[in-house]
Amino acid sequence: MEEKIRKAVAEALGRVGAPDISFTVERPSVALHGDYATNAALVAAKALGRKPHELADELARTLIDTLGKDIASHVGVAGPGFVNITLAREAVTLAVAEAAAQGPEWGKGVTESGKRVMVEYSNPNAFKEMHVGHLVGTIVGEALSRLIENEGALLARDTFGGDIGPNVAKALWGLRKKGISEPATANEIGIAYTEGSNAYETDPAAKEEIDALNQAIYAGTDTALMELWRKGRDISVEEFRRIWRLLGTHFDFEFFDSDTTEIGVRVVNDGLNKGIFEMSDGAVIYNGEKKAVHTMVFITSHDTPTYEAKDIGLAFLKEERWSSDESIVITGNEQTGRFKTVLAALADVAPLVARKTKHLSTGFLKLASGKMSSREGNVITAAGFIQEIIELSAEKNPDPLIAEQVAIGAIKYMILRQAPGSDIIFDTEKSLSLEGDSGPYLQYALVRAKKILAYASEGAGGTGEPDAPYAIERLILHFPAVVARAARELAPNLLTTYLTELASAWNTFYATEQVLGSSEELYKQRVASAFAHTMTNGLTLLGIPTPEKM
């Protein structure tokens, strides 16, 4: 529909003597203004040096012609020179019927058609438990992946976990200290890590032992140590996969530090010979001053690679395994500065790879309720957090599957409702009190619609039609444009906001209009069906489950 409008506006612009003007077609913020608004007259007036309002009048008159009576019932000029278009009822009805008929296909786009896109997210560290912060990246990454796929891209998901380096040495030190050679759970390893980490800060002797362990792991010659390392790593990874499954995510590639070390070191040393990197105090560094980024160490004076070198190695590894047209990396925003240096170095080493790489940062997740807030070292694990929300949800939902769907929906909604990058305050009570502005609110609206559709019988019911389209119908037809924009701008929050509005419009419709047994039953059933498909597809794109009942 938006395409039709866009074409008509372009044609009308040509007729009033202003071809090739770039303009916007959007949904006005106030429904009263119509279904679409364009700033074409404002932009064209500037280019032609004419009065905006005068040109807008002319454009509006021409538009009635280029659109045709069956599409637009009214074209008006408002404000400084906006041209507002109100769709004819027939056009709205047609769009809604289309949504209902397309079902799962409704909202699929082609704006990224044929493009190969790789998205990296989640990035947990083995030997440490995933904490709540990882939830944000995982949830945002999955939603973005789905949105981009929905626009026709061929997409691969990858995650890059730490499994080697000082943090791993700390965990192994902790395990050895306790005489554990067969770690059983991720939690056990997590505790060992915390102990190792504390000892590293407070006990100089322990620090030395841990540093030595770190080098021993890189060397890989101590078979007993490597055996413990392998076991611990496997348990961590199993736990990651469990959480990913719970969150509806999977990865086509699970990369680890240990996969990228060799290639990273090789590339950095090669760059050192070319003068891209420099020696400083025995370490290989990238001097960021020339590009106004932080100077950072890539290979330490002990000859071990840092995360920066591994990141360079990863870029090459990705290229080798699954070459893409665009590579998106999602991390917490505390990594932004570090990533700028890595990208600056990568631009010198492999300009083409650097150019297609885009970094997106996510904000911190903070918990509003005091009892859950973490104090020094007392990190809230992702698994524990999810479990707590599921238990809360179970109070209202005896069915364990539904309790889980509602809990996951609540968590995801809280994260996806805001722009990636800004910090998130998660209020446990609020997200599960579930009145408006929450995941379960959306799920509940959908459940109500499904119920009506389940009761409705084929061919029965009145065939009347309302005089004017319902507000919900005028909202439904914008769905494809909203998902396309959310994908383009890497902003799932735009879709979340839209779905909340959609749910609210549906609940209003539900409260004021009787569907079953009404004289307009068939028409209203179609509205319910179009809404259900729009909400189902929208929630699915966000990765939010759609329960059958609640």
Added chain:
RNA sequence: GCCCCGAUGGUGAAACGGAUAUCACAACAGUCUUCGGAACUGUCGGUCCAGGUUCGAUUCCUGGUCGGGGCACCA
């Protein structure tokens, strides 16, 4: 100290240089149970400060205030 990011009703968020700044939560006042009230209707209330660019600024620029993050051998 230097660098980056942010600041929108009591709270959390929208607004690709445009309209009377949108939405939800909370608060207050109603609906009284219908195809399931995890609902609906109404009221209240806001762009950090000072300049600048523009016909027009929440948006762009400069300065300030406040908050968050980063600043080489951790990730």
